[in-house]
Amino acid sequence: MAREAQVSNGSRVADFCAGLGGTVRYLAHKYGADVTGIELTPARVSGAQELTRRVGLHGTARIVEGNVMDVPLPDASMDAVVSQEAFCHIPDVKRAVAEAFRILRTDSRLAFTDWIANQPLTAADAQLMREGMAIQPLRTIPEYRSLVESVGLRVISTTDLTEEWGPILKERLAMYQLLREEARQAGTPMGHDAFHKSYIRFVDLIHERKMGGVRMVVTKLPRD
Template sequence: MTDPHVIAFYDRHPISADQILAKVGGAPSGAADLWPHDQDHYGGLEANAALAQRAAIGPGTRVLDLCAGLCGPARHNAATLGCSVVALELNAQRASGARRLNALVGFDRRIAVVQGDATRPPFGDGAFDVVWSQEAFLHIADKTGLLAGARRVLKPGGRLAFTDWTAGPALTDADRRLMDEGIAAKAIHSPAEYEGLLTGAGFAEIRREDLSAAWRSILQARLEMYRHLRDEAQRATGADPHADYVRFYERFVALVAGGALGGARFVAVA
């Protein structure tokens, strides 16, 4: 079921197609011009490369990017690895923004953007070699439906590769409410809970890597970026549209620094 809070969160997200194009002067000459600005996940291009290597993505690999957003990773993977990508995105504005960016850099025929629900992927059984996602599954309460759908559309031996925020022992119910209010985090699981969910969905050979330490510094840098975007907006309009977002991120940083939240990379075989 579509959650209006998740939709609204991405409708007002400070990273948008317009914001990316403003950073490149409005006329990108190719996909690489967008890469410094369109990677809306932790770790940028290095994180893409690490996840792609573990998922064994290469020329001809059929990839389903779940919760693909503005397609930054999809464009990078298609350009550098030669894979084909279908990008499934729930939010209409972000799906439209992804298509716009793809067309501007000549990727509209290389990446198919589909608006839809990740818990009910509208594709045939065994259609993909890899299902991929980065820091998006926390927005989805129905992990059973999400992982069952991912398992169904993967061919036998296909790989589910994703990164996500995970719960530490110190994460309280109040912290979970804060995360939901701040970034529409509908369900944050401990690493062990995630592994149990993956096993229950029929996945095997589950590998997990702890990314918490690396994400702490990245999150702090992202906070500074959002503060800069807030300041830019204030200078341009006199308004402060990102004030609540910045206040939330300050608390977010504190939770990660205190170990209540962590990050992990998962790869599992269908």
């Protein structure tokens, strides 16, 4: 994703929904980019800032508190915007993509991965995904293409990741369940049961190809 976003030494990059800043630090360390992560949750921002300080990357990697539907960055200030599996949690994805368009320089790129609906989810599955994992209504790949094009971005490439992500998610679920069991045996909190229940169904939906993943790379064209 970083290569397709054309991230390189000195690139100014924004990471939408940065979480604890893993991607922010990776791009700063691996590529020499100057990276700003946008994260809504104050506790995650604080944790991300501390982790970044501990690894000595605070000069080129930073995580700031903000909403990706109203990004606290100037117009045309970024060489790239990236986001990983996060747009599915945003109430208004079009508004977030429009913000990426606003802060990108001309001919710069937005590269993101996200969850998609290969088939319409049942009402019960959609509710389970929302309650357990805060997943908003999903879109298909063609619907995603239409969305990014509607704000003025041009699609460069679209990659269906459903088959690739299936085995990875199964491994992650097994790891999470092992941690839950270790917590139970230690008498410590096991995490949210609603998340666990939704995660199990989530993995099933991916393997049934009712849900899937996409990597999309788009660019900001010069104005006529």
